[in-house]
Amino acid sequence: MMLDLRAIADFPARVTLEDDASRLDLAASGLAVSGMARVEMDIVRSDNVYYCTGTVECAGRLDCSRCLEPYPVTIRGEIDFSIIETAGGAGFDREAIADTTVVVPVGASSVDITDPVREAILLELPLKPLCRESCRGLCPYCGINRNEQQCNCTMETTDPRWDGLRDLWK
Ligand SMILES: [Zn+2]
Ligand SMILES: [Zn+2]
Structure with a gap:
């Protein structure tokens, strides 16, 4: 310029x-x-x-x-x-x-x-x-855009090792 x-x-x-x-x-x-x-x-x-x-x-x-x-x-x-x-x-x-x-x-x-x-x-x-x-971001498990679609990944996950990670994405 x-x-x-x-x-x-x-x-x-x-x-x-x-x-x-x-x-x-x-x-x-x-x-x-x-x-x-x-x-x-x-x-x-x-x-x-x-x-x-x-x-x-x-x-x-x-x-x-x-x-x-x-x-x-x-x-x-x-x-x-x-x-x-x-x-x-x-x-x-x-x-x-x-x-x-x-x-x-x-x-x-x-x-x-x-x-x-x-x-x-x-x-x-x-x-x-x-x-x-x-913005709800991407699902860390299946990768869909959670602003546009819903998935059941979080509910289906029962492995406690994922809990910390899941909290990060809330
Ligand atoms: Zn966004
Ligand atoms: Zn998902």
Whole structure:
């Protein structure tokens, strides 16, 4: 996702950006995005530093951690990063700057803000995605989706060694 700083005449500024969400490279996160990612942010300038705060929103699907079925989600993340324009040189130390900060050469027009936007979305992804709070998951014995069908496995099981496991699935 690209931001064109030169197109902004006055600061502070509010900008809205849209880009194909698949360009945010989120596949490894388990989120299968669809459509556009939309960024709305305020940019405050102080000399060669641009402070960006706002939100990013994108839609997609996650796989439920209990029943393994995909379900639709809208993810809304908080944007909070800086862009630093620098000519480099002896006084400049990249290590001293936060990883989320985007560093660009002085006068750069297009700034790639893909990384901080991706981070904002990743922070909002649930560790254990659930299609719904009450998802009943898969039967541990026969594997059917208990949201859709019923089985008699639990009732038929009398072996006490399974009790602990059965409790986990209640
Ligand atoms: Zn589920
Ligand atoms: Zn079953």
